[in-house]
Amino acid sequence: MNQKIKTRFAPSPTGYLHIGGLRTALYNYLYAKQNKGRFVLRIEDTDQKREVKGAAEALMATLQKMGLNWDEGPKQGFIAKIADKGQNGPYFQSKRLKIYQNHAQKLVLAGQAYYCTCSPERLEKLKQEQEARKEAPRYDGCCREKNLKSKANENFVIRLKVPENKEVVFNDLIRGEIKFKTAEIDDQVLIKSDGFPTYHLANVVDDHLMGITHVIRGEEWLPSTPKHILLYEAFGWPLPQFSHLPLLLNADKSKLSKRQGDVAVEDYLAKGYLPQAIINYVALLGWHPSDNKEIFSLPELVKAFDLNKTQKAGAIFDIEKLNWFNAYYIKQLSEKELLNKCREFLPNNVEQGLLLKILKVEKERLNNLSEIGEKVKMFLELPAYNPKILIFKKSNKETTVKGLELALEILQKENDWQKEKMSQALAKAVGDNNLTNGDVFWPVRVAVSGLEKSPAPEEIMWVLGKEKSLKRIQNAIEKLKLK
RNA sequence: GCCGGGUUCGUCUAGUGGCUAGGACGCAUGGUUCUCAUCCAUGUAACAUGGGUUCGAUUCCCAUACCCGGUACCA
Numbered sequence: 001m002n003q004k005i006k007t008r009f010a011p012s013p014t015g016y017l018h019i020g021g022l023r024t025a026l027y028n029y030l031y032a033k034q035n036k037g038r039f040v041l042r043i044e045d046t047d048q049k050r051e052v053k054g055a056a057e058a059l060m061a062t063l064q065k066m067g068l069n070w071d072e073g074p075k076q077g078f079i080a081k082i083a084d085k086g087q088n089g090p091y092f093q094s095k096r097l098k099i100y101q102n103h104a105q106k107l108v109l110a111g112q113a114y115y116c117t118c119s120p121e122r123l124e125k126l127k128q129e130q131e132a133r134k135e136a137p138r139y140d141g142c143c144r145e146k147n148l149k150s151k152a153n154e155n156f157v158i159r160l161k162v163p164e165n166k167e168v169v170f171n172d173l174i175r176g177e178i179k180f181k182t183a184e185i186d187d188q189v190l191i192k193s194d195g196f197p198t199y200h201l202a203n204v205v206d207d208h209l210m211g212i213t214h215v216i217r218g219e220e221w222l223p224s225t226p227k228h229i230l231l232y233e234a235f236g237w238p239l240p241q242f243s244h245l246p247l248l249l250n251a252d253k254s255k256l257s258k259r260q261g262d263v264a265v266e267d268y269l270a271k272g273y274l275p276q277a278i279i280n281y282v283a284l285l286g287w288h289p290s291d292n293k294e295i296f297s298l299p300e301l302v303k304a305f306d307l308n309k310t311q312k313a314g315a316i317f318d319i320e321k322l323n324w325f326n327a328y329y330i331k332q333l334s335e336k337e338l339l340n341k342c343r344e345f346l347p348n349n350v351e352q353g354l355l356l357k358i359l360k361v362e363k364e365r366l367n368n369l370s371e372i373g374e375k376v377k378m379f380l381e382l383p384a385y386n387p388k389i390l391i392f393k394k395s396n397k398e399t400t401v402k403g404l405e406l407a408l409e410i411l412q413k414e415n416d417w418q419k420e421k422m423s424q425a426l427a428k429a430v431g432d433n434n435l436t437n438g439d440v441f442w443p444v445r446v447a448v449s450g451l452e453k454s455p456a457p458e459e460i461m462w463v464l465g466k467e468k469s470l471k472r473i474q475n476a477i478e479k480l481k482l483k
Numbered sequence: 484g485c486c487g488g489g490u491u492c493g494u495c496u497a498g499u500g501g502c503u504a505g506g507a508c509g510c511a512u513g514g515u516u517c518u519c520a521u522c523c524a525u526g527u528a529a530c531a532u533g534g535g536u537u538c539g540a541u542u543c544c545c546a547u548a549c550c551c552g553g554u555a556c557c558a
Contacts, residue, residue, distance in 0.1 A: 012558050047557055120556075127555095136485055136554075157556055175488070184486055184554085192556040199558050223487055223553040246489080246551095253550060281495090284507090288496045292506040311496080314551065318494045321508045331521080364521045392517065427516070441517040453519040 005037025007214050009063075009070070010203070012044045013055035016264035017062040019317060020218065020248040020256055023282045027245060028216045029068045030283075030305040040210055041073030044203070045094045046196045056092070062265050066275045067298050072210070088210045093202050100197035103205050103235070104158045104190045112234040113190055116143040116159045138186045158191040160200075160231065168226035173214075173243040174310045180226040188227050200224065204231040207240060216243045216307070219314075220255075243307060246286050247314040256317055268322075272345060272369030277326040285315040295328070327367045335359040342369040346376060354379070357463045361455050378449050379463055382472055385450035387479045392442040397480060403440040404447060404477045406433060408470060417466050422458035447476035 007028040011021055032039040041063070043056045060076045063069075074084045074091045084090040093100075107113035118139075127137040144161060166182040190201040197205070207215060222244045232239050248256040256263055262271075268278055276297065283301050284294065287310050296304060330338065335356045339346075346355060355376075362375045377383060391400045406429040414425050430440050445457035448469055454460065461469040 010558095014558080044558065050557065116556095123556090134484065138554085159556095178487075180487075186554085189556050194556075196556085198556070203558090218552095219488070220552055220558090224558095244488085249551080251494085255551075284495060286495090288506095290497065292497075294495095294507055313489050315496090316494060318508075321495065324508055327521095362520095365519075394517095423516090430516090437517045439517085443517090445517065449518095451519090455519075457517085 004211075005032055005035035005213050006040060006211050007032040007037065007216055008040035008042055008207070008210065008212050009068075010042040010044050010206075010217075011059055012047065012050070013059060014047075014050045014052050015055055016266050017059050018256075018263050019265060019268075019282065020263070022062075022066065022068075022265050022278070023248060023285055024216065024218055024245060025063060025068050026066075026279065026283060026301075027287075027305070027307065027310070028214075030302055031214060031216060031307050032071075033302045034305060037213070038071040039068075040088075040212065041070035041091065042206060042210070043074060043092045044199065045092055046199060046202050048094075048194065048196065058266070062269075065269065066265065066279060093197070093206065096202070096206070097195060097197070099209070100202055100205055101191060101195065104197070104201060107160070107190070107234055108158060110234070111147075111161070113158050113160050114144060114146070115148040116157045116187075116189075117148070117155065118142055118157075119155065136184075141187060144187060155193050157189050157193050159187040160190055160227070160234065162187050162227075162230060168229050170225065170229055170239070170242060172222075172225075173241055173307060175222075175244060175312060178222070178225070180223075182226070182230070185227060185230070200227050200231065204228050204235075208232070208235070208237045212240055214241045214243065216245065219244045219247050243310070246311050248285060249314045249316045251316055251318075253314065253316065261317075261319070270370075272342065272371065273322065273326050274329045274341065274369070277322065277329045280329075281322045281325045285317065286311045323367050330366050330369070331364055333363075335363070338363060342372050345370050345373040347380070350376075350380065354463070361459045361463055365455070378451060378454070379460070382448075382475070383450040385446070387476070389452050390443045390446045390476055390480060392438040394436070395439050395442075399435070399439050400443045401477060401480050402433075403429070403435060404443050404473055404480070406435075407440055407444045408473045408477070411461075411466070411470060411473070414466070417462065419458040419462045422461055423456070426457065443476065444473060448472045 009021075009025040009028050011017070029039045031037075041060070043059075045051050045056065056074070057076070060074065064076060072088060072091075074089070084092050084095060090096060104113060108115065123139070126140060130137045139159070143159070162185050163182050167179055168182060169177060169179045172178050188200055189198050191197055225242055225244075229239060250256055250260040252260070262268060265278065269275070279298055279301070280296050283296060283305070287305060289304050289306075290309075293304070333341070338359050339352070339355055358376055358379050359372070362372065365375065366372060391397055395403075407426055410425045410429050411422065414421055426440050426444060429435070430437055441457055445454060445460070446452070448457060448460045448464060449455070464472070
């Protein structure tokens with residue numbers, strides 16, 4: 001191995017971590033780890049207006065919950081920005097303003113960039129005129145040849161002097177050779193009038209200074225890549241490898257957005273999706289192994305992932321398959337693990353032993369952790385129900401009462417309260433009395449659960465214990481007789 | 484408008500110059516001593532269109548269509 005591989009995830013702190021952002025972070029993480037490289041987290045907070053307080057910390061917390069730990073980046077903490085140090089830090093761009101200004105200055109001195117004193121009003125007017133003439137709106141280069149070597153007044157901006165007739169060609173790891181003509185690229189603003197760098201400058205300077213070897217980011221950055229390459233060339237820096245990931249889409253193929261469902265990873269965690277299910281699902285949005293393996297832990301993904309085999313077309317985020325992964329991973333957990341993960345969805349005054357029993361019975365019926373809150377109710381208290389559902393659809397009231405009484409009688413004698421024993425006892429009640437399963441199992445099950453659909457009667461009775469189970473059967477018989 | 488990217492079952496995708504184009508999710512049907520769930524089995528459904536190149540194209544090339552992204556002192 002020649003150069004040490006280094007990737008980065010560089011979100012803007014404008015909100016919660018987006019599912020698409022998670023996928024980008026994941027692919028960066030996987031690529032770095034499988035090459036024994038380093039994964040860097042950098043916070044791109046160069047737009048003062050859009051910054052959301054606390055968003056950076058929330059982003060970091062979510063990444064950690066998902067298991068995507070960074071080798072380099074801000075330390076997690078209450079106010080991460082203040083504690084932001086590190087070998088290539090700081091990692092909050094807002095703390096690196098001097099660095100960007102110095103670099104921009106260097107470009108100006110070298111004649112690669114220039115001060116522009118055009119007012120926003122003039123630019124707006126220019127744009128409107130161009131649009132009226134149906135021309136592509138772009139900067140007219142008014143200040144380009146003035147060669148101002150320092151700020152002329154307070155309102156200025158530094159622009160990149162984009163070469164006039166050049167072709168920028170690069171090789172995208174996912175998409176192959178891509179070409180852009182510089183004639184179509186505007187003289188990009190590098191330093192804004194508030195002294196902050198634009199994304200383009202900050203991104204290139206930091207990627208170089210932090211030693212990033214592979215830039216893996218969303219497809220929306222593809223048209224910006226020639227601008228970045230021009231900057232690398234202006235500085236005389238070597239280029240990193242670029243890879244542009246396909247976008248994640250809504251069902252209607254538009255870019256995945258809030259309007260059509262949840263897009264924040266936190267939303268899914270709150271609904272009871274397991275991190276490993278989310279990671280596994282998201283990993284498969286844009287990449288797939290050649291064999292038909294689908295279940296991957298994070299370490300397995302590190303081994304199997306192949307950036308070169310990443311899909312080029314956008315992928316629709318389909319909740320159905322996520323549900324399937326989630327249900328699968330829930331079933332894989334032991335009751336103890338499950339209990340730890342779904343505590344927040346359970347009442348807190350219930351004894352742990354009982355909860356573990358409930359989880360054992362309900363585990364295979366759970367699609368997400370939050371559903372346990374509803375499921376647990378019938379074990380704690382018999383839900384109100386219509387006595388009518390006690391009667392199996394192929395049976396009648398008399399047979400149902402008989403079935404329940406037989407069950408009650410035979411279960412009363414059962415001292416070893418195990419599932420197998422109970423189901424054997426019920427089966428015996430059926431066999432000895434010339435009844436059908438529906439005559440006994442159904443009403444007993446409804447009697448102890450109060451529900452039309454539920455786990456098997458012996459499973460519920462096992463959780464409830466003998467006393468409560470028999471009480472519920474007795475109640476059911478009384479209700480039926482009263483009717 | 485201009486620039487760039489993309490197009491295999493409904494969805495995520497595998498794959499190849501010649502195959503019955505494979506898997507998973509979903510859906511449907513059946514089985515698993517009552518319902519539900521699980522599990523199992525079976526079924527369902529795709530190479531955008533038109534030209535080339537070729538003995539032969541889903542695969543290579545070129546158009547067209549459609550979709551997406553970009554076109555900011557936002558990232």
